[in-house]
Amino acid sequence: MKERAADLLADIGGSLAMAVGIFCFAEPADIAPGGISGISVMLKYLFGLPVGLMTFLINIPLLVLAWNYMGRRLTLKSLKTLAVSTVVLDGVVTPWFPQYGGDRMLGAIFGGLFLGTGLALIFMRGSTTAGTDIISHLMELRFPHVPIGTMLMLIDCVILGISMLVFGNIESGLFGIVALFCQTKVIDGVICGRDRGRAVMIMSAKNQRIASRVLEEIRHGATFLRGRGAYSRKEQDILYVVVRIPEFHRLKKIVSEEDPNAFLIVSEASQILGEGFKKIREEQQ
Numbered sequence: 001m002k003e004r005a006a007d008l009l010a011d012i013g014g015s016l017a018m019a020v021g022i023f024c025f026a027e028p029a030d031i032a033p034g035g036i037s038g039i040s041v042m043l044k045y046l047f048g049l050p051v052g053l054m055t056f057l058i059n060i061p062l063l064v065l066a067w068n069y070m071g072r073r074l075t076l077k078s079l080k081t082l083a084v085s086t087v088v089l090d091g092v093v094t095p096w097f098p099q100y101g102g103d104r105m106l107g108a109i110f111g112g113l114f115l116g117t118g119l120a121l122i123f124m125r126g127s128t129t130a131g132t133d134i135i136s137h138l139m140e141l142r143f144p145h146v147p148i149g150t151m152l153m154l155i156d157c158v159i160l161g162i163s164m165l166v167f168g169n170i171e172s173g174l175f176g177i178v179a180l181f182c183q184t185k186v187i188d189g190v191i192c193g194r195d196r197g198r199a200v201m202i203m204s205a206k207n208q209r210i211a212s213r214v215l216e217e218i219r220h221g222a223t224f225l226r227g228r229g230a231y232s233r234k235e236q237d238i239l240y241v242v243v244r245i246p247e248f249h250r251l252k253k254i255v256s257e258e259d260p261n262a263f264l265i266v267s268e269a270s271q272i273l274g275e276g277f278k279k280i281r282e283e284q285q
Contacts, residue, residue, distance in 0.1 A: 007077070007125050008084075014121035015085035018129075019093035021114030022051060026179060028099040029107030030172050032163035033115055033179045034156035036062075036131035042166045052089035056082055059130040066134045077127040078134075085129065104175055112179035116186025123187065132156070156180060188270075197269040197277075198248045202239040202255060203227070204262035211239055213254045218247050221275070242272055 022037055030045070032038030040054040059082055066075045100107055122129060132155050139151045160180075164173040202210060211222045225238040243251050248266075255262050273279070 007080075007127065010121045010125040011081045011084040011127070012088065014118040015081070015088040016093070016118070017114045017121065018085060018118030019052075019089040020097065021111045021116075021118065023089065023093050023099065024097055025100050025107045025111035025114065027051070028101050029104040029111070029175060030163075030167040030169075031104070031108055031111060031175050031179055032159055032166070032172065033111055033176060033183065034132070034159055035129075037115075037129075038156075038159045038163065038176070042163060045166060050090045050094070052086040052091075052094070055089075055131070056086040059134075062130055062134045065138060066130070069138060074126075074128070078130045081122055081127045082130050104171065105178065108175040108178040109182055112182025113186055115179070116183035117190065119183070120187045120190035124190070197242055197244045197272045198251075199267045199269045200241045200243070200248075200251060201225075201265040202241065202262055203236070203264075204239070204255070204259040205236070206259040206262070207237050207239040210255055210258050210262075211241075213258070214241055214251065217254065218243060218250055220247070242269055244272070244277075 018037075022033065022041065025031075026033045027041055027044070032041045036055050036058050037051065039058060040049075040051040043049045043054050044051050063075055063079055063082075066078065100110070119129065128134070132152055135151075135155060143151075160173040160176045163176055164170050166172075204210060207224070211224070214220060214222050220241065220243055223240040225240055226235065227238040228235045241251060252264075255264065
């Protein structure tokens with residue numbers, strides 16, 4: 001019951017943020033923010049049809065396909081999310097919320113920010129808003145050699161191209177790209193932002209001492225890798241440490257204090273899961 005309540009709260013909060021992004025910012029700026037909602041925005045512009053209802057109806061055949069190819073659990077969760085978002089958009093936000101009629105760039109930016117926040121809340125509970133998520137998964141079954149990110153980008157590009165014809169100006173497509181960029185960055189930041197970090201490889205004669213201080217002061221594990229210098233042909237241990245971004249400065253200070261001549265290779269870790277960090281949650285299909 002707690003899980004279901006959390007799912008429902010995420011659906012409501014995410015749907016509210018998405019509805020604000022669509023109705024208050026994207027729609028008055030003549031921006032189709034990609035996906036099925038973008039198609040629905042264009043249908044409302046042409047025929048005055050409700051965005052939420054049209055999004056729901058367009059997704060019905062996609063959900064039928066998802067039932068056959070993607071599993072019952074995900075399909076039912078997506079259907080629930082879709083129903084909640086339809087009610088929130090057409091029944092709550094559209095009749096009661098004001099629309100922003102100012103600068104279109106601000107409309108694109110804030111539309112993307114609200115949409116990204118809403119989608120991130122929904123994705124974090126293991127649900128989807130159907131639409132292009134299902135289309136991309138189905139296309140992946142048919143064209144497994146094409147990355148799913150590329151498929152999503154191609155679908156959104158087609159929708160943005162159509163929006164230029166529907167709204168009658170190229171700016172609609174350009175502002176749509178801005179909205180999609182903001183949306184993607186927010187989703188990545190909300191879902192992976194807390195789990196981002198730095199992966200550091202340390203080559204030093206003092207690696208044993210550095211590893212001890214990492215364990216004691218930063219309270220993270222460390223791993224020794226065997227390496228051999230190409231020039232010196234000498235074997236030595238390479239220390240591999242993964243830390244959160246706020247802890248990286250402390251790690252550099254430890255290395256500097258122990259061995260100012262140490263050699264570091266630093267790379268970005270977009271997500272860190274496991275002991276000492278966020279627990280790995282098994283995805284349920």
